[in-house]
Amino acid sequence: LAKTTKPISMDSYEGQEVNITCSHNNIATNDYITWYQQFPSQGPRFIIQGYKTKVTNEVASLFIPADRKSSTLSLPRVSLSDTAVYYCLLPRGGNTPLVFGKGTRLSVIA
Amino acid sequence: KAGVTQTPRYLIKTRGQQVTLSCSPISGHRSVSWYQQTPGQGLQFLFEYFSETQRNKGNFPGRFSGRQFSNSRSEMNVSTLELGDSALYLCASSYQNGPPQETQYFGPGTRLLVL
Numbered sequence: 001l002a003k004t005t006k007p008i009s010m011d012s013y014e015g016q017e018v019n020i021t022c023s024h025n026n027i028a029t030n031d032y033i034t035w036y037q038q039f040p041s042q043g044p045r046f047i048i049q050g051y052k053t054k055v056t057n058e059v060a061s062l063f064i065p066a067d068r069k070s071s072t073l074s075l076p077r078v079s080l081s082d083t084a085v086y087y088c089l090l091p092r093g094g095n096t097p098l099v100f101g102k103g104t105r106l107s108v109i110a
Numbered sequence: 111k112a113g114v115t116q117t118p119r120y121l122i123k124t125r126g127q128q129v130t131l132s133c134s135p136i137s138g139h140r141s142v143s144w145y146q147q148t149p150g151q152g153l154q155f156l157f158e159y160f161s162e163t164q165r166n167k168g169n170f171p172g173r174f175s176g177r178q179f180s181n182s183r184s185e186m187n188v189s190t191l192e193l194g195d196s197a198l199y200l201c202a203s204s205y206q207n208g209p210p211q212e213t214q215y216f217g218p219g220t221r222l223l224v225l
Contacts (some may be wrong), residue, residue: 072223
């Protein structure tokens with residue numbers, strides 16, 4: 001089942017922090033929350049993954065509350081190059097295909 | 111390591127023709143998946159191959175087919191092209207597409223335009 005991210009689209013100025021939320025009320029015990037980023041006319045790119053609490057890498061942070069029914073992707077100090085569509089997925093593994101929703105379209109403005 | 115490569119990057123065909131797209135996965139990856147992306151339908155799964163066997167198939171007509179070679183390279187074929195087949199075709203590879211936390215790596219895609 002495709003996951004819905006909110007907002008559907010958003011504009012942000014350079015240097016601002018951007019937060020995108022994903023709802024996954026029926027998350028299973030073994031599900032990992034995974035975010036992909038897709039630039040125009042390119043394939044999606046893995047950016048971050050987490051199971052619980054908080055995960056941070058050089059690109060983003062992922063916040064997952066204790067009940068794991070939602071998650072928030074945080075992009076600190078966005079730049080023009082962060083303009084992309086962001087997808088939240090719960091890959092099931094076991095050769096189950098990735099299911100992409102509509103994603104959140106982020107446009108960063110100078 | 112080199113990333114996933116797809117050829118050709120752009121293709122123009124006419125209705126009724128057939129087309130073959132190629133994907134070379136990351137070295138050592140044995141699973142290759144294909145996706146179709148259109149503005150209206152978004153990213154949709156076509157099929158997945160592992161060790162030359164199709165393990166999973168999406169909801170697409172039989173005109174869409176694929177195969178995987180012993181070196182894990184994969185091809186997909188679309189016969190009797192229709193205007194609606196115009197899309198970005200994406201290939202993704204992973205080591206085995208097993209654990210849920212395993213990452214899939216996508217290629218740049220092949221942009222197909224059917225006239």
